[in-house]
Amino acid sequence: MKTETPKNNKHKLNIKGSVIFTATMIFVVVILFLIALNFRLNLKGFKRADEAREYDKYYVMITDNYKSDFWKAVYRSAFEEAQKDNIYLELFGESFATNYSPEELMKIATASKVDGIIVYANESNQMTRLINDASSKGIPVVTLYGDNTKSHRLSFVGVGSYNIGREYAKQVINIIKEKKSNESTEADNTEQQKTMKVTVLLDSNVDDTGQNLIISAMQDSIAQEEEVTEDLKLSFSNYTVDNTNAFSAEESIRDIFHVEEIPDVIVCLNELNTVCTYQAVVDFNKVGVVDILGYYDSESIINAIDRGVVYATIAIDSKQLGEYCITALSDYYETGNTNQYYTADVRLIDKNNVSEYMKKEDKDE
């Protein structure tokens, strides 16, 4: 027995020793593992350019104002459509420190050899030249919303201006009807025929075919409704809003209210004019006196309809608009040709259906 005890003890000591040894090893491994983990965590989260998604094609969208809700909505839908085909669509101008005009952006895009240009064009000769220049360098150009018919553009994506004109006409007639019934209930002593003044706010760009189409469509449609207008004098006038520089539109719209004869109905043909007019009506305390027919369904415009300041607005299906742009360019690359015209739907929003759109807005948020 005596000889065995030291052996046992030695064995015990060995076990203790190996426990210490193992614990040490585990300790070292754990420490190294912790460091490695820390290291990895530290370097994670830095997305380098090589890890970013790469695209096959690169289109740019050139607008007059990349900040407007309308263009943003169009861009969003077009962007999503482009993503499906692994194409990157950039809303051009966003990344520049200076504000470039669409013409300058066209030049930059052409020099940058992009794969496709979507441009809010006008009928100016300069634009024609730029579009032709781009297409001569093999860059397909799609005009969006505003066309340049003389150029070699691939196709035009826009709204049916004639339809819009008719829609406005309907609303003008509705306003007339309402005013009539109001007056007849209030007082029957209206021997004196009242003149209804309708003013259409035009862009200073006179060559805009879309604008002209809208106005003529409006006039035609109202002329057809003779029974409504027979005992009413209806005068149409065009007011050209000066938008040559950044803030002149607002100033020139306010000028309308400084003259004696304030129009009964003001028809606005873009988002900015609608907002400016709405604000001017509120500021000059002419709510209920002046009815506004607006354009586009931005949140503030919809809210204005809800409050009754804006009578109605025309909503363009911006999603469709954006999708058509990409479809046109993709068709060109796939088949070498595409439709000359794409027309997006328009909808009317007035007091009756404004709640729907407000709900939608809430949902979107």
Next chain:
Amino acid sequence: MSRFLDRPLQYKIISICVFANIIIFVVNIFLLLGINSMSMEMELVYQDNRHLNRISDALDDVQDSMTEYLRSKTSDSLETYFMADGTYSKLIEQLDGRVTELSFGRMERNIKYMSQNYLSEVSMTVEAKRGRNVEKYRVYYENATELYNYISEYITSLNLELLVSNSQHYSELSELFRTYEFISFIVITIVMGGNIIIITSLVGAIIQPLKKLADSANEVAEGNFDAQLIEITSNDEVGIVSNAFNKMLISIKQYIERLRMSMEKERNMQEKELMMESHLKDAKLKYLQAQINPHFLFNTLNAGAQLAMMEGADKTYEYVQTVADFFRYNVKGKKNEVTIGEEVTLVDNYIRILNVRFSGDIGYEKQVDNRLLGVAMPNMILQPIVENAVNHGIREMGNQGKITLKVYRQDSFICISIGDNGKGISKDNIEKILSGSWKRKQDQNDNNGIGMDNVISRLRLFTENENAVEIKSEGENKGCEVIIRLPMDEAQQTETEI
């Protein structure tokens, strides 16, 4: 591990230190690697901006040299233009032409393509100028300048955007760096703590045997030689010392044991000697008490013997001489040991005296091995026994009494037998005599005064054998025999065997 434990102490301590240092070293290397890669990342943060600035400078060079050439048309400016053109093309080549979801990537791409356009425009301008095509080079120059402005603008925008993102990146990095620093600090602290624990436990394991050794040594120093032996767990220096200590402890114990034994032996011997002496003194005292003055008696008897010889009374002479010899034995016998022969002679004398006293009543028979007569034995042994045999055995038997004395060898013993054919002794009495519990009657004064118990105890002491004396008796009137067994040493044995 056991192999490690068997290594020398120095090796063990050094390897523990080296091991701890290696852990710290490895951990530090890892941390340094982390810091290194992070600092590299930090260096790279503004790399893009630097590259863009170089591009911008090169672009300016191209534009300036072209303008200079158009203005002066010197060959120097042309050369400068070509050089600038080369530099710019090279820088442009490095730009990434891919389209990615990152806006910098796309801007880079656009700058690349615009620059290519610009360079071709510039080279056309220069060509036109050289060809003196005034109209064309003006147009080209205007185009090129326009592009130059756009590119500059683009680069500025990209630079700004990159700066914003890089600054953010940089601040993220520096925050991460601080976090990393903190974590590194914690890791190093943990490693240090772990190292301390490891070193403590390992050194403790190594030092433990030494502590045990010290404890054990202290215990021994305090006089506890029964301290437990140290377990030897390793074969290092401590193990060797422990082993030596164990051996020392064992030898000390053995030495102490031996010392104790020899001391005890010595004490026993002294005791024995003392007892022998005291018994002898006792015997002598009793003898002297009995004989009062043997010298006087002896001299008187000698004088009587001479008188008898002168008178021609031979028998009287012989008798008186025998009595004188008998007493002389005691007078000269100062020593403890005598030979068997001397004792036998004493018995002879005693019997002769008795025979004269009792006119030849006692028959005396001797069977003596003469070779054994020189062997030593205690004195005053045989005579008292014979006296006893005469007094208690055959006194009343008259002429029939007979004493037999035998000296012979039996195995390794010398046997001296004194037998008689007298009354015999009962078994109980034999036991009483041998155990020393026989009570002598006070008035029994008819022997020389030396009792059997004295004889027996002296014999036992001398032979160191409890059975040195044996008394045999076959019953009433069948006589009695006392046998003394003396041990023979080897010299005597060989002597008697020759």
